[in-house]
Amino acid sequence: MALFLIDHQEDNRLFFDQEVSHHMLRSLRKQTGDLIHAGDGQGTIFTATIESETRQGVEARIVSQEFSPKDWKIHVACSLIKKESRFENFLEKATEIGVHRITPLICERTLKPQLRESRARKIIHSAVQQSFNPYVPILESPIKLEEHLRNMKEVNQERFIATAVDREQEVLLEQQYTGRNPVHILIGPEGDFTPFEVEMAMEAGWIPVSLGKNRLRTETAATMVVQIIKSCFYLKNEMIK
Numbered sequence: 001m002a003l004f005l006i007d008h009q010e011d012n013r014l015f016f017d018q019e020v021s022h023h024m025l026r027s028l029r030k031q032t033g034d035l036i037h038a039g040d041g042q043g044t045i046f047t048a049t050i051e052s053e054t055r056q057g058v059e060a061r062i063v064s065q066e067f068s069p070k071d072w073k074i075h076v077a078c079s080l081i082k083k084e085s086r087f088e089n090f091l092e093k094a095t096e097i098g099v100h101r102i103t104p105l106i107c108e109r110t111l112k113p114q115l116r117e118s119r120a121r122k123i124i125h126s127a128v129q130q131s132f133n134p135y136v137p138i139l140e141s142p143i144k145l146e147e148h149l150r151n152m153k154e155v156n157q158e159r160f161i162a163t164a165v166d167r168e169q170e171v172l173l174e175q176q177y178t179g180r181n182p183v184h185i186l187i188g189p190e191g192d193f194t195p196f197e198v199e200m201a202m203e204a205g206w207i208p209v210s211l212g213k214n215r216l217r218t219e220t221a222a223t224m225v226v227q228i229i230k231s232c233f234y235l236k237n238e239m240i241k
Contacts, residue, residue: 002028003045003132004038005125007057014038014048014060020129021057024050036060041128041136043068068134070100072233073182077103077148078222079189082111088123090219095127095137097226100182104142107197109189115142145186145197149204152184161186161206162221163198170210173228179236183229187222 004024007017016024016038024030030050038046038060044067048060076099081087091102106113120139128136143151152159158180160173177183186193186201193201202208211221211228 001037001132003129004036005129005136006038006040006046009040009062012062013051014046014062015056016058016060018057021053024058025053035063037132039128039134041134043070043134045134070135071181072098072230073100074098074226074229075101075103075182075184076187076222076225077105077184078187079105079107079110079218080113080115080142081190081218084112084114084116086217086219087115088120090222091120091123091139092127093223094226095124095133096131097223098133098135098230099137099226100135101138101140103140103148105148105186105189106142106144107189108145108194109191111190113142117141145193146200149201149206153204155184158183159186159206160184160209161188161193161198161201162211162225163188163208164192164210164215170208173209173211173225174232176207176209177229177232177236179233181233185225185229187218187225190218 004016004020006014008015030036032050032052034050036048036050038048044065046065047063049063050058050060052059076094078090104115124137124139158178160176162173162185186206198208211224
């Protein structure tokens, strides 16, 4: 079963761009009259019938639609990585799990403070369609850590910084997270945040947490926290019931 992201909707008709249309018709061999599943990236899943193919792309008629509310939200601000493919791996896997927002960070130890945003969004869209995710994550432009901390200063929600500076002393993320929604997490570069950056974040209200005793690569840690929060959200809110 495949999910196709729509370009736009007009009344009871869905329109797909050329790239999605090519994948639909050429790769998956869909034809006029076939039923397909489509998403708007904002929580609505459509069942539709392919009606025509134009130079602009495929057009389909809506048969039914269902909205899936976003139960949990995690915002991961993660340092860019020298090897871009590793950051792209994080984008793909975090999207499949269900991350809500991604902020690429530029920290003191970030070795390659660049991101091909157009390519990154294509990776995210592909992962959304592959995983049948009703939501397209928000991808922000790269930003310096100091500026991100300033932007988040007035946010009255759970905020954590994953750091290995005092790995043995910090409480695990699973223990610190209360189950409230949404939650924001900082992930540092290869070599971790500097002590000054950790102190700066703590002064801004971010709580240091540990992800365990093992030393993790940046993309592993960033992907891991999405799954931890997803699991803990449902477990802790089920316990409350």
